[in-house]
Amino acid sequence: MKRIALVALTLLLGMLVMPAHSQEETVAAGVYVPAMTLPPQVRLEGLRPIYQQLNRCSSAALTIQLSYFGWSGTYDDSIRALNPHLEDVAVRLDEMTRFVEAQGLRAIERVGGTLDLLKALVANGFPVLVEAVYYDGPDAFKDWMSHNRVIMGYDDAQQVLLSYDSLLGNGEDNTGRPIPYADVDERWRAFNRDYMVIYRPEEEERLQAVMGPLWDPQAAAEQALAQSMAELETPYADSFTVFNAGSSLVLLGRHEEAAEYFDRARGTGLPWRMLWYMYGPFEAYLAVGRYDDVLQMARDVIATTPGVEEAYYYAGMAYEALGEQQRARANYEVAVMRNNGFTQAVAALGRLAAAGG
Numbered sequence: 001m002k003r004i005a006l007v008a009l010t011l012l013l014g015m016l017v018m019p020a021h022s023q024e025e026t027v028a029a030g031v032y033v034p035a036m037t038l039p040p041q042v043r044l045e046g047l048r049p050i051y052q053q054l055n056r057c058s059s060a061a062l063t064i065q066l067s068y069f070g071w072s073g074t075y076d077d078s079i080r081a082l083n084p085h086l087e088d089v090a091v092r093l094d095e096m097t098r099f100v101e102a103q104g105l106r107a108i109e110r111v112g113g114t115l116d117l118l119k120a121l122v123a124n125g126f127p128v129l130v131e132a133v134y135y136d137g138p139d140a141f142k143d144w145m146s147h148n149r150v151i152m153g154y155d156d157a158q159q160v161l162l163s164y165d166s167l168l169g170n171g172e173d174n175t176g177r178p179i180p181y182a183d184v185d186e187r188w189r190a191f192n193r194d195y196m197v198i199y200r201p202e203e204e205e206r207l208q209a210v211m212g213p214l215w216d217p218q219a220a221a222e223q224a225l226a227q228s229m230a231e232l233e234t235p236y237a238d239s240f241t242v243f244n245a246g247s248s249l250v251l252l253g254r255h256e257e258a259a260e261y262f263d264r265a266r267g268t269g270l271p272w273r274m275l276w277y278m279y280g281p282f283e284a285y286l287a288v289g290r291y292d293d294v295l296q297m298a299r300d301v302i303a304t305t306p307g308v309e310e311a312y313y314y315a316g317m318a319y320e321a322l323g324e325q326q327r328a329r330a331n332y333e334v335a336v337m338r339n340n341g342f343t344q345a346v347a348a349l350g351r352l353a354a355a356g357g
Contacts, residue, residue: 112224
């Protein structure tokens with residue numbers, strides 16, 4: 001069993017304090033806070049340090065996270081599965097969860113995370129993969145990109161989370177690179193505070209107890225939307241706030257509203273790499289029939305890099321909706337050529353073949 005280093009140990013793994021209010025009451029108040037007593041310091045041990053190759057932080061972070069569960073695979077194994085094409089620049093969380101499940105483990109992905117939830121997950125033995133912003137230089141919008149890291153500890157006295165980071169390191173003696181509590185949300189919120197948790201099948205009940213109502217993906221999306229709506233009422237609201245609202249509305253199936261928020265966010269201005277990683281505008285515009293906008297966004301992405309297979313997939317979806325089957329098939333084929341594990345694109349090709357298109 002993995003060891004958990006605790007200072008002033010007050011929590012045994014799996015022992016949860018019953019909430020003072022129902023989970024429904026907590027969520028209705030705005031943001032769910034796990035109602036349990038946590039130790040002041042936690043550090044999960046047994047994670048394997050990995051130092052990433054260019055544009056391979058997702059595979060690196062996932063390898064680090066899997067190593068905690070005794071996975072014997074390698075970083076190269078992860079790259080072959082998740083980044084099969086040399087030009088690939090991004091990996092979706094749903095791709096990672098499928099890979100995890102193929103290893104005999106389970107995983108969930110959610111949005112609307114909080115610092116309190118990260119701490120509760122770690123204190124209960126679950127390292128958490130989070131997607132955050134990275135840039136190196138004075139021009140954040142120009143240098144802005146996605147970067148995945150693993151949260152594996154925290155220290156209340158120092159007011160820091162502890163992380164394993166394939167680019168920035170793992171802290172002194174691999175005890176975790178500190179991230180000040182005050183800085184966590186600023187780099188996380190651009191990705192709607194998304195996160196992924198891996199667990200063994202026998203740990204599901206314990207994980208559900210920690211997650212509370214957020215075990216339900218719709219409840220998590222509702223919380224993420226509430227976070228954005230609250231942020232819109234503050235001076236800190238920006239195009240990421242608006243974009244996040246659109247992303248959450250897509251998850252809730254409210255596509256017309258989502259499209260309006262995406263229009264606002266794009267009109268205000270977003271980093272040029274944003275659609276390398278976030279595909280909510282494609283989903284919303286497809287759902288409301290704005291196929292020309294989908295095609296233009298796909299062209300814009302491909303003009304910056306050919307390494308986003310999702311751009312070809314969404315172009316294919318738009319062409320298929322317009323009845324242009326040959327163009328749809330051609331785009332789906334490129335998406336699959338670039339990532340033969342892209343199940344949605346594979347399914348789309350199968351759908352066209354079955355229809356004789």
